[in-house]
Amino acid sequence: MAIDLDNLIQPLDPLPASGRQSPPARPHLPWWWRIGQWISAYLPVVLMALLALATWWLVRITPPVVEPARAGEVRHEPDYQMQGVTLQRFSPDGRLEVVVRGTQMRHYPDTDTLEIDGVTIRALGAEGAVTVATARLAVANGDASEVQLQGGARVIQEGATPAQQIEFESEFLHAFLTTEKLRSHMPVRVRQGSSELRVATLDYDNLTRTARFGGPVRARIELPK
Numbered sequence: 001m002a003i004d005l006d007n008l009i010q011p012l013d014p015l016p017a018s019g020r021q022s023p024p025a026r027p028h029l030p031w032w033w034r035i036g037q038w039i040s041a042y043l044p045v046v047l048m049a050l051l052a053l054a055t056w057w058l059v060r061i062t063p064p065v066v067e068p069a070r071a072g073e074v075r076h077e078p079d080y081q082m083q084g085v086t087l088q089r090f091s092p093d094g095r096l097e098v099v100v101r102g103t104q105m106r107h108y109p110d111t112d113t114l115e116i117d118g119v120t121i122r123a124l125g126a127e128g129a130v131t132v133a134t135a136r137l138a139v140a141n142g143d144a145s146e147v148q149l150q151g152g153a154r155v156i157q158e159g160a161t162p163a164q165q166i167e168f169e170s171e172f173l174h175a176f177l178t179t180e181k182l183r184s185h186m187p188v189r190v191r192q193g194s195s196e197l198r199v200a201t202l203d204y205d206n207l208t209r210t211a212r213f214g215g216p217v218r219a220r221i222e223l224p225k
Contacts, residue, residue: 078106078115085116089144098123098177100144112142121147123177129206130158133175149173155182157206163193168202180206194222 087100102116119138123131136151149155153173159165170188175181182204190197190211201214 076108076110079109081106087144096124098144100138100140102138114138114140114142114144116140119149121175121177125180125206129180131175131177131180131206132156132158133173135173145176145178147175147177149175165192167191168204170202182206196220 082105083103085100085102085105087098087105088096089098089100091097099122100116101120103118104116106115107113108115116138117136119133119135121131121133121138121144123133125131133147133149133153133155135149135153137149139148139150140146150172153168153170155168155173155175157166168182168184168188168190170184170186172184172186173188174183176183182202184202186201188199188202190199190202196219197213198218199213200216203212205211
């Protein structure tokens, strides 16, 4: 069997020239294609920056939110005011019990209290006893049965004779007009006739004509002749 060596041996491709082979030339892309590629690459970053700027601008121009008052919450503010006020309270049988006068009055609905400037109170007891109270400011409950006298407070309980009249002076006096009691946690000066007491605290009951004083107590007593 004869073998044709010429057909088995194939010539090899020639080796490339010595040196580095140069890369193939890049195709030339149109300008609009290059702009589109740039936009697609940087568009998300630009959009995020614009969104952050818009959010900051909205925060700057938005007015602060004022929280609404809670349901059922009532602020300590007067709902009405009156000038040159006169109040009267009568007993169930129609007897005049208390007359309150002041230069100005304010009502506070949250506590149902009255504030009265330049107050004068005239209370009439069941047996006809008269009590007059004055102060720069009075804070009274709704029916004026309980009054706190503040600033130059003065209470005078009239008697059958001038010698029986009792006068109380303090910067604070708490008067209970229905029970005819008078209390104070501040110094009080008590005068009856020519006698005088200066006490640190006071708890006085006019119905029983008794008093409890807190010390120190200073007294000047004039004995009857």
